[in-house]
Amino acid sequence: MSQQTENQGMNLPNPAEMAKTYAEVAQRASRLITQFMEKKAKDGVNAPADELGVAKAFMDLSSRLLANPYKMAQTQMNMMWDYFSLWQNTSMKMMGMPGSHPVAAPKKGDNRFKDEEWEEHFMFDFVKQSYLITARHLHDTVAGTEGLDEATQQKVNFFTRQYIDALSPSNFAMTNPEVFRETVKSNGQNLIKGLNNLLHDVESGDGQLRIRMTDTSAFEMGKNVATTPGKVVFQNELFQLIQYNPSTPEQNKKPFLIVPPWINKYYILDLREKNSMVKWATDQGHTTFIMSWINPDEKLAAKSFENYLLEGSLEAINQVCAHTGENSVNLAGYCLGGTLTMTTLA
Known part of the structure; x- marks a missing residue:
């Protein structure tokens, strides 16, 4: 009886509504892919331009990293140890046992992880710390590479930060607790709304993403x-x-x-x-x-x-x-x- 009462109090998604939502998502996603492929076929297959010399900068970085295999191995061992500590802490948290201090914590003022679930729910906490561990070691490895000229060092540092920020779990629906809650609450209608906005932006950009900064229908x-x-x-x-x-x-x-x-x-x-x-x-x-x-x-x-x-x-x-x-x-x-x-x- 208590289990039934608990389930009734939970805001469980309607299976029929969720199935309908996922079907709409798949349909709209298919349209986006079709538009993208048509655009590529129309424009022809061209190698992406690299006016900023990003590829060359990271090739230089790779050669410098390979020149010091001992340092690379040491960095990987340190990262593996952090992952092991995180897994140990998470296992204790899952069993209701008090864990030690976090292996990785966001910097003060990092609003990406301000939601309480990032700290209180073991799954989101694990995802968050896994990301922060990887981000820290990747950043330190790139920033600590010796032998690069100043311009190349600044370039690889900058684009590495962009890459790290782009992969933040807060940017993905299923690993963001706020989006996850809203998805369950609305039976996925928030995803449909977002995908519709994306579809409209791609359509208005003739197959390319043109993000609307304002309501153009108001003018x-x-x-x-x-x-x-x-x-x-x-x-x-x-x-x-x-x-x-x-x-x-x-x-x-x-x-x-x-x-x-x-x-x-x-x-x-x-x-x-x-x-x-x-x-x-x-x-x-x-x-x-x-x-x-x-x-x-x-x-x-x-x-x-x-x-x-x-x-x-x-x-x-x-x-x-x-x-x-x-x-x-x-x-x-x-x-x-x-x-x-x-x-x-x-």
Whole structure:
């Protein structure tokens, strides 16, 4: 009777709901894989670029490690001893016996393991400490390697930290107690929601992961973003040129050209009427032009900074002069657009 009462008090998942959830997960995962394979087939199989020289840096690291086999063996023995101590402590914890101090503990302020289950539940505690032991020895091995030049040492240290952080058990649903609890509580609907978000991000990125940073459905061109009336007067491979007529009876003779950054849309300078540089400029009597950069894809892979200067900012200046009949322009650049503007003027 007590066992029945205990089970009734537990929030056990509904088997039928869980089966339905897993079927939906499998279906959506299949769609993701299909999209990925179609993208690869379309683009062709190319060796990944290594402009940062990461592969060479780790090859240098490997050769240095192999040059000192005694140190490698000592490191492995120390790690095996830590694993043995952890297994011993975990076994005692499983039997209800008090264990010794943790073999590995997260640093103060490490919010990845702030949930109480990481400490109280023997399984999650074992997973956590196993990860921390491996992370510590891997980091110490790389950081303590002798014979690497400073640049290579910094490079392997940096990418090793990224690798270690990526493999944290807090990043995986079945080894994160918070996610695990929510999965049981919602019969897996949290996983479906997350997978739907992933699917949407991949679809919006045409087969590549494009993580949404905001709710794009909350914005509508012409209503609450890019509200100043304008028209496209020129376009090439790199940009569109948009013209805005002045809103005043009198207008300045010299046109005004704005060069925005590559990482923002042009309407970063034309949001709403109250916070729009474009609207302000037209209200001052300026015939205003702004460049709208094309989102680059594989077709623009061969384009360089020089192309963006010659076919971008310089071409925009020529087009503004052609459309207004003037020989010069007032020019403003924002962020990286400012860098391009200064280079153009030089």
